[in-house]
Amino acid sequence: MTHLLTQAFAEASKLPEADQNMLGRWLLNELASEKRWSRLFAESQDLLAQLADEAVAEFEEGRTELLEPEKL
Template identity: 60%
Template sequence: MLEELVSEQRWEKAFNDSQDLLSQLADEALAEYQAGKTKSALSHI
């Protein structure tokens, strides 16, 4: 039971940490898009 609780806590911490990283990457992608530094994946259609 204790092992399961520790595992759940580790998973929750990893998930929360990844959310911070994903948020940072999304902010960077939005800034690049707004600066005109990106290309649409649909531009070749």
């Protein structure tokens, strides 16, 4: 465990039990969410490559237009 994480847990251990549980629940949910996003992103590589190929083809065919943010 890194020094910073050890320090964070040491500070968290000073909190009331309810706050510690809330922080622990939040941290576990964040870690699960990161794992889920990483898995979904890894599983979507083929689809992302296909979408990128389609976008390039549309651009090369002149079927795209410049984005003008001030007109949005």
